[in-house]
Amino acid sequence: MIRKKDGIHVYQDVKHVLDSRNSIGDTNFVSHAHSDHAFKKNGEIICSKLTEKLLQKRFNADVKRVEHDSIQLIDSGHILGSSAALIDGKILYTGDVSTRDRAYIEGFQPVEAEELIIEATYGIPAYRFPDQEEIERSIQDWVEENSNPLFLFAYALGKAQKIQYLVQEVTERPIIAHGSVLKMNNVLEKHTDLEFNTLPYKENKDLLKEDGIYIGPTSTSKKQYINKLVSQNNGLKAGFSGWALHNSMGYSRYDKAFPFSDHCDFNELVELVEQVEPEKVYTHHGFDEQFASYLRREKGFNARALKNNQSSLTDF
Numbered sequence: 001m002i003r004k005k006d007g008i009h010v011y012q013d014v015k016h017v018l019d020s021r022n023s024i025g026d027t028n029f030v031s032h033a034h035s036d037h038a039f040k041k042n043g044e045i046i047c048s049k050l051t052e053k054l055l056q057k058r059f060n061a062d063v064k065r066v067e068h069d070s071i072q073l074i075d076s077g078h079i080l081g082s083s084a085a086l087i088d089g090k091i092l093y094t095g096d097v098s099t100r101d102r103a104y105i106e107g108f109q110p111v112e113a114e115e116l117i118i119e120a121t122y123g124i125p126a127y128r129f130p131d132q133e134e135i136e137r138s139i140q141d142w143v144e145e146n147s148n149p150l151f152l153f154a155y156a157l158g159k160a161q162k163i164q165y166l167v168q169e170v171t172e173r174p175i176i177a178h179g180s181v182l183k184m185n186n187v188l189e190k191h192t193d194l195e196f197n198t199l200p201y202k203e204n205k206d207l208l209k210e211d212g213i214y215i216g217p218t219s220t221s222k223k224q225y226i227n228k229l230v231s232q233n234n235g236l237k238a239g240f241s242g243w244a245l246h247n248s249m250g251y252s253r254y255d256k257a258f259p260f261s262d263h264c265d266f267n268e269l270v271e272l273v274e275q276v277e278p279e280k281v282y283t284h285h286g287f288d289e290q291f292a293s294y295l296r297r298e299k300g301f302n303a304r305a306l307k308n309n310q311s312s313l314t315d316f
Ligand SMILES: [Zn+2]
Pocket: 032, 034, 078, 096
């Protein structure tokens, strides 16, 4: 039985709790270190080695990574360290997922499973992203074409590092990072081959009056101290998200918004489901209802959206 409560609960021989902030199961799986998935308690969790390090640093969490015979981790291609879980070789839980290679990360490789629990963030046909190489090239072109100070806003873990990586490929201009980005850069520099050479904001903010490039979390795009720097120095602001495709979720407020996403787009979600060839599909998050309905109607899958506290199998 599969239920959505606080996280997703899968009842097999034991109770598996997936991506919950608070619920405790016989096993507790954390797909990645984004805060909407992060285990907020201390204790033993099933996750990748890198996710353990990121959780410890990001949330000061006293978590310890353990393994369980029934859970196999598979890279989910969302951010470094992110994993999908294959439970008892039968139930595949994607967590946040992308099948597209981007910057330095490789996309998820689907495996076959009897049941699939899949995120549906961009689960409607309106969200088909342009070719990834094109998007990355357009980001780099924009950086090269604009010598004014640039202010880039992206999720502090995952997106911010990919953007820094792309920027560093085309320019040696100083990159000045908000503390939350710097903190995550440091963990990745310590545990992977990536290097960011980013400078801390406080000591280097004057570089943003010249040719410096700022990178910070989306929340800082509304901060007065940032907007003052932008307006006084002819700065340009850019955002990076799949939502930028239709300027939704506030992406129209930037001078430039790139549809660079760490999730599958609609076509990729459909392909993923087809490759897994499941007997049952459970969708959750984002356009969950719409995606499940598309899979039923157009592709003949036994699919439904997981809603809070609704049981599944029995009332499928
Ligand atoms: Zn995520």
